[in-house]
Amino acid sequence: MAQPQIVLLGTCDTKLDETLFLREQILKAGTAKVILLDVGCHPVDNNLIDISNAKLAAYGTDKAATDLAQLPRAEYIKCMIDSTTSFVSDLFKTGEIHGIVAAGGSSSTSLVTAVMRDALPVGVPKLMVSTMASGDVGHLVEETDITLMYSVVDIAGINSILNQILRNAAGAILGAATMYHQSLGDIKAQSNQPKTRVAITMFGVTTPCVDAIRTHLTSKYGYEVYVFHATGSGGKAMERLVREKQIDAVLDVTTTEIADELVGGVLTAGPNRLTAAAQAGIPQILSVGACDMVNFGPRDTVPAKFSNPEHNRLLYEHNPAVTLMRTSPDECTQIANFIGVKLREHAVRPDLVQVILPTGGISVISTPSQPFHDSSADTALFDTLESRLKGSGIAVLRDEHAINDSEFATLAAESLVALIRQESGA
Template sequence: MAYPRIAVLGTCDTKLAETLFLRDQIIRSGEADVLLLDVGRTPVQNNYINISNSELASRKSADGPSSLAQMSRTEYIKYMIECATSLVTELFQKGEIHGIVSASGSSGTSLVTAVMRNALPVGFPKFMVSTMVSGDVSHLVEETDITLMYSVVDIAGTNAILNQILTNAAAAITGAATAYCRNGGTTLANVAAKQRKKRVAITMFGVTTPCVDAIREHLESNYAHEVYVFHATGSGGKAMERLIREKQLDAVLDITTTEIADELVGGVLSAGPQRLTAAAKAGIPQVISVGACDMVNFGPRDSVPTEFSSPGNKRLLYEHNPAVTLMRTTQEECTRIAEFIASKLRDQAVRPDLVKVILPTGGISMISTPSQPFYKPESDTALFDTLERHLEGSNIEVKRDDRAINDRGFALLAAELLVEVVRKKEAEEQSDNEFKCSYQYMYSIKEEKKMEMEMEMEMENMPWVI
């Protein structure tokens, strides 16, 4: 097996010694090669730098190297993110790198993690040693799988503590890159594709778990499907949408769309305003429901905004656990949620015939069924009615089912609806492949070439006037 090659990114004008130490530890293992990229602001002369900051900066503009010094720090970081992302994407697509690692302070961390997020898919080994990763790191990782290691001491000169941490980081990225290279440079989701399994995404919350468990068991037991469950906590929805854009998923059972409630009402688990767009734009089979749209998520009870406890707006709250407080959505909020879902599907779905919406009128979560604290049928009715009204005439089927979302019968119905649209797309693809292999297809290509040649001959014989 060929050695894996690891991209080491460093701001060499400020972190040269530390970056070279990290590089040397990878080389010393004898198990990987290194490509060192200088993403610093000012040029550095060093024989171990494989791609200089000038080379990177020139990818976007010929005068990039000379203009970096005149840029503000923010401008330089944005500029270098674009340049480095372009190169790292190219290296990945050619199969020339199998892992990426860096050690930086705040500015370098922002730069390098952006490159990792923008250039590389989920499943590709990414490792970041930083002074900034002992607090809130959501802005660094977002919905990706970047592995973070706290540097403990500042990355400001090598010393016994930092050297040991960098040695550990070198060993970690070498091991991950070796495994990635051994697997043929494929992401885990692509392994399922090679096994001819359909890669199916499902969204889940604690209050929709029985439904999702039943669907997963049914699909994996009865069909050649591999199921990926995404926890609908904001980052989970974003991760699923990212994998769809990366073509690492073939179909979606979006059972739990609760992140939309948080986006519209102000909860803490929003997946952003682009939720529901990736699968619609990709034209892949999808079945959508309204699981847990009866709730907006907050932290501990005292973290719920005061606007929801005022005398004129006192809301129904439920403590899911000491760290999570749920707030029941109102009739007006459920109407807005339905309008959001319908607008995304109507505006973005390139294949509306491959989209189905299924509504569990018996309860949209574990705590919204009769006798449970969030049982508010008027709110759920507004959700169902609005969805049906706004999707009318869209060629998107909307189906009501009188069971609750966690009823096993509902779960199996949702699973079989997905199988139905997956089979429809498979039949279309098979028919298309058969046509392309047919004599009719070959004849049409031949005739097209013949026409092109005749047109060229006519152009050559035409008397041009100068």
């Protein structure tokens, strides 16, 4: 069996010794190959570097190589991200990459993780040894499966502590790349007997609904179901996988991230939420699960404009780390407008999109006996959404049940099945 190949990225003008040590540790086992790409700013003459920084900078263009050393640092990093992303992506498309690894400081980490995020799909092993790994790393990982390993000491010269961490990193990427390489045969066999891959969005307050849908789709139809926790990164991860064509249909039950985006909560998935599935033209059922709430951290972190009693906002302590705020009628109107605009502007197959509104309650805590029950807010949400989508070709259905009732779950699941069959012509 051919050996897996691991791409090693290094800023060789500043981290050559550390990068070559990591390379040596990966190769020591004799079970994998390494291709070393120099993503540094200044040229380095070393015969262990497989692709120089000049070759990378010129990749994908017929222009002369950019003199990276003459660029401002931010421009050098952008140039190298773009060219290296293209290079690594092309290697992956030809089956030549089974893992990627690097070690570096803040600038190197920013550069390399951008390449990892954009060049390789979810599932390909990605490991970054970084001085930044113990801080806020959300902007580095985003919604991907990058693994960060803290270097503990700065990556500034070989020493016994850093050496051991780099040995560990070598073992980690070697093991992951080997398993990925070995799994390709299984993946190919599974592709000959494909299952319909369905994404569902879930929150704690919509869990009974999602559990029932998942059981229904897997046991009755044999679908493969991926559940995404609607915490901001979850919604973005789902949309990324749709764009990577790793998802065939979407049951977007829980669109609460939109409330956080519009009102200022902590779990937003950004302004592009709802675009991927619509643009892909795949079957999609959408609902308004947990749009009755905006998410904040502990009670004392709720912004003063919401927490002061004179603003008369209903706050609910979900747990000591999470405080929920009931959305107002005006905010529900904004949420409905957001959904309506996104679907109208991006749905290339309106006939494969359907909205189902559970009028009995849109979360566990918004049914008539629960603290977030607010019929005026729900009415604003439902009426505005219907109005926004009128004449769009997108069907909007009201269902009398609450979102967590088994009847609603069955309706949502069977509605998606109908759209999948419609798309396939079955």
